[in-house]
Amino acid sequence: MWAELRPLGRHPDSGGYRRYAWTGADADCRAWFQAQAEARGLTYELDRNGNQWAWLGDPGAGDAVVTGSHLDSVPDGGAFDGPLGVVSSFAALDELRHRGAEFSRPLAITNFGDEEGARFGLACVGSRLTSGALTREQAHELRDTEGVSLPQAMEAAGYDPHLIGPDPERLAGIGAFVELHVEQGRALDLSGDTVGIASAIWPHGRWRFDFHGEANHAGTTRLVDRRDPMLTYAQTVLAAREEARLAGALATFGKIAVEPNGVNAIPSLVRGWLDSRAADQDSLDAVVTGIEKAAREHAERDGVDLQIVRESFTPVIEFEHALRDEMNRILGGRVPVLGTGAGHDAGILSGSIPTAMLFVRNPTGVSHSPAEFAEEDDCLAGVLALADVLEGLACR
Ligand code: HGY
Ligand code: MN
Ligand code: MN
Secondary structure (H helix, E strand, C coil): CHHHHCCCCECCCCCCECCCCCCHHHHHHHHHHHHHHHHCCCEEEECCCCCEEEEECCHHHCCEEEEEECCCCCCCECCCCCHHHHHHHHHHHHHHHHHCCCCCCCEEEEECCCCCCCCCCCCCHHHHHHHCCCCHHHHHCCECCCCCEHHHHHHHCCCCHHHCCCCHHHHHCEEEEEEEEECCCCHHHHHCCCEEEEEEECCEEEEEEEEECCCEECCCCCHHHCCCHHHHHHHHHHHHHHHHHHHCCEEEEEEEEEECCCCCEECCEEEEEEEEECCCHHHHHHHHHHHHHHHHHHHHHHCCEEEEEEEEEECCEECCHHHHHHHHHHCCCCCCEEEECCCCHHHHHCCCCCEEEEEECCCCCCCCCCCCCCCHHHHHHHHHHHHHHHHHHHCC
């Protein structure tokens, strides 16, 4: 499976993956998923929100056990964030068949669409639409940086964007969703464990800061006459770092757009995207409020106009204790339970159905980078853990 996935959407220079929603690379990954489903005799299904399903047993029977993750990536993402969960799901099913397992509940493997939100700015679009956390109207407003709207992108990829929206009937037929994921940190490496269970996901969100200044000549405009939004942006980045440090939280400006983007012109607009996360809501509020205040003060001083828009927000998610305890019992009771600052479809769906996550050791902790890595032995341990969990849940 890895050999087939490896070249899909991989940039030849960076070695990172650029598998953005509704692009050719995304279509290649989706074709791979469908082929894996069909090769195993599973019933392939594409839902109204662009999520892919591979069913063993009758989807209409109810109380299904579902596993899977996503195949899209961040810009220059690693091979494992998302795909490890999908590959491990197919491999776990192969393992269960090898064991001669008899299923008493339907089982499905999923690939949720647009988990990273790399193209349209909002993460977990597929699961948000399904759960109703994102409405059709809101989704239709999403645009990529080229100005292509989500409906246009879906149509270009051969999907009907008018069908998207909440899918409560589908969710009503699911008894549990378990997502396996590469750990995006070094907790397991430090504790010496190969596999962990998720406890909670930190509250997190994305904010867009638009700094409007005045374009002018870089060689002739006196410093005192400038209204330079890059200056205000730079001060805001420094403030974000300081606010996050003081609160023990995280704040990152990882994406920026500059107009007109000329080396010898003062920018007219700098647009920066803040990603901020914290262990609790109060800390997150304090960080973001502090950054907004600093940005407004600097904007005032620099003669720059500032608009701040919250583009997405996910509150703290505490995974259901019953399912997580059941999984730990199945796995022998000694699996570490750890929190994460990374968002996941399992988190979005936790408001609608019982969800849980398994993490696989990441020896460097690196993620959202071409350097992301997991040892093959650890990946195989993850497959066996997932197979044990699925057997425990679906084969009683
Ligand atoms: O950005 C995130 O937390 C996730 O990996 N989508
Ligand atoms: Mn990710
Ligand atoms: Mn992921």
